[in-house]
Amino acid sequence: MTLTNLSATTLPAHAFGVYVHWPFCLSKCPYCDFNSHVRHGGIDQARYVAGYLREIETMAARTNGRTVSTIFFGGGTPSLMQPQTVAAILDGIGKHWTVAPDVEVTLEANPTSVEAERFRGFRAAGVNRVSLGVQALDDASLKELGRLHTAEEALKAVAVARSVFDRYSFDLIYARPGQTPDAWAGELRRAIAEAAEHLSLYQLTIEPDTPFFNLHRRGKIATPDDDTARDLYDTTQEVCDAAGLQAYEISNHARAGAECRHNLVYWRGDEYAGIGPGAHGRIEQDGRRYATATEKRPESWLMRVEALGHGLVVDDVLTREERADEYLLMGLRLAEGIDPQRYEVLSGRPLDERRIANLRAEGAVETTPNGRLRVTQAAFPILDAVVADLAA
Known part of the structure; x- marks a missing residue:
């Protein structure tokens, strides 16, 4: 993995994002711990649109300007x-906030043929980038992951995305049960041949309260051991690097200038408003930074919005230490790293130079020519430990 700074044109100095959460799925994937719900009886989209617009109005009033x-x-x-x-949600955002002329509008999509047919409608509505949940390029793995599409359907959806959108990305999950580095390298090269500019590549993690967690606990699923997982990670970096898709974040690879600008808002510690059931946000108001989160259950969220104008169940002021810790945790995921001076402004104290020196001696961190602190290529797989050491 070549660690490089991001394109200077990726985002303005103080970016502001809007995250819109749509919580419904056709089925629940066995590895997923996201806030997603299956509703077989249908969804009243008109009523939910009214809820989204109401919450947008409320959050925009708190982030005026x-x-x-x-x-x-x-x-x-x-x-x-x-x-x-x-289209209605985008119109609502445009009504209550100023929207940049070059705004990036991303929509996550499942690569089924039915949804692919909607891509042109989404483009006409204002979406200019799609992120496809491909997850694997072989049918056996897709079935194991609980996906409803085949590899052929996924690649057809990618082709439709390529024909409709200038920018598109897709996700793959690796370190799957029984997966070898050679097999993953072949699958990844096939994916890169289909990906114009961006790939999100996630190691499979066994999350609590998921079907995979219970299966793993009973020995029904065996994930790769630590050595194999590291080999799979290294293979990911080598194959992507050779193809010009450099890692700008621990799990995301892009050609220069093609980074996901919205996710950079999170990782760089900028502001974003969270809209919809289970959406999180970070907003500045009256000189304080608030961590917000809305009610997760869709029907309960909708009733709260209709009664109160918002679905917030968390609306907490972050302390200086909490803000600094978030900046450290999120910023060190990036290949560009963090600005130690910004950390000091946020926390009121500098990073511990002795800890930095020790980590530098171990080959875990390095300082860039412009003074930023970043995790080295070799230490990215132990990122959590590095962050914990610096934050102590």
């Missing part, structure tokens, strides 16, 4: 939304 740099429809499965639903 911001210019929206990025919008992201996540889930759940946002591609289950009707294009007119997406």
Whole structure:
């Protein structure tokens, strides 16, 4: 993995994002711990649109004067939304905030043929980037992961995305049960041949309260051991690097200038408003930074919004230490690293130079020519330990 700074044009100095959560899925994947729900009886999208618009109005009033740099429809499965639903939400954002002329509008999509047919409708609504949940390029793995599409359907959806959108990305999960580095390298090269500019590549993690967790606990699923997982990680970096898709974040690879601008809002510690059931946000108001989160259960969220104008169940002022810790935790995921001076401003104290020196001696961190602190290529797989050491 070549560690490089991001393109200077990726985001303005103080970006502001809007995250819109659509919590519904056709089925619940066995590895997923996201806030997603299956509703077989249908969804009243008109009523939910009214709820989204109400919450947008409330959050915009708290962030008056911001210019929206990025919008992201996540889930759940946002591609289950009707294009007119997406259009109405985007119109609501445009009504209550100023929107940058070059705004990035991303929508997550499942690569089924039915949803691919909606891509042109989403494009007409204002979406200019899609992120496809491909997850694997062989049918056996897709079935094991609980996905409803085949590899052929996924690649057809990628082709449709390529024909409709200038920018698109897709996700793959690796370190799957029984996966070898050679097999993963071949699958990844095939993916890169289909990916124009961006890939998100996630190691499979066994999350609590998921079907995979219970299966893993009973010995029904065996994930790769630590050595194999490291080999798979190294293979990921080598194959992507050779193809010009450099790692700009621990799990995300892009050609220069093609980074996901919305996710950079999170990782760089900028502001974003969270809209919809289970959405999180970080907003500045009256000189304080608030961590917000809305009610997760869709029906309960909707009733709260209709009664109160918002679905917030968390609306907490962050302490200086909490803000600094978040900046450290999120910023060190990036290949560009963090600005130690910004950390000092946030926390009121500098990073411990002795800890930095020890980590530098161990080959875990390095300082860039412009003074930023970043985790080295070799230490990215132990990122959590490095962050914990610096934050102590």
